C-alpha cells in the first residue's frame with residue numbers, strides 16, 4: 001500500500017562537532033497515531049520526501065541517497081537517509097517533519 005506523505009518542515013543543522021562525512025536526513029512523522037514502521041515507508045519517503053530535501057539543500061535531483069537503519073546512531077535509534085555525494089558542500093544533518101495524508 002502506498003503511503004502519501006507531505007513535508008511540513010525541513011531544518012538543516014550544522015553541527016561541526018559531529019564530524020560526519022556525508023549528510024544525513026532524518027524523517028519524523030508528526031502524526032503521533034502513525035504506527036507504520038520506517039522500514040515499510042522507506043520507498044515512499046524516497047519518492048516523496050527525499051526529492052524535496054535535495055532541492056532544499058541545492059543538490060541535484062539524481063544525487064545518490066541510501067537508507068541506513070543506523071544513519072545517526074549505532075544503536076539504531078536514528079534511522080535515516082545518507083546522502084552519498086555531498087557535491088562539495090559540508091556535511092549537514094537535516095531534520096524533516098512529515099505527515100501522512102489520509
Ligand SMILES: [Zn+2]
Pocket residue numbers: 073074075076077078
Ligand atoms: Zn541511539
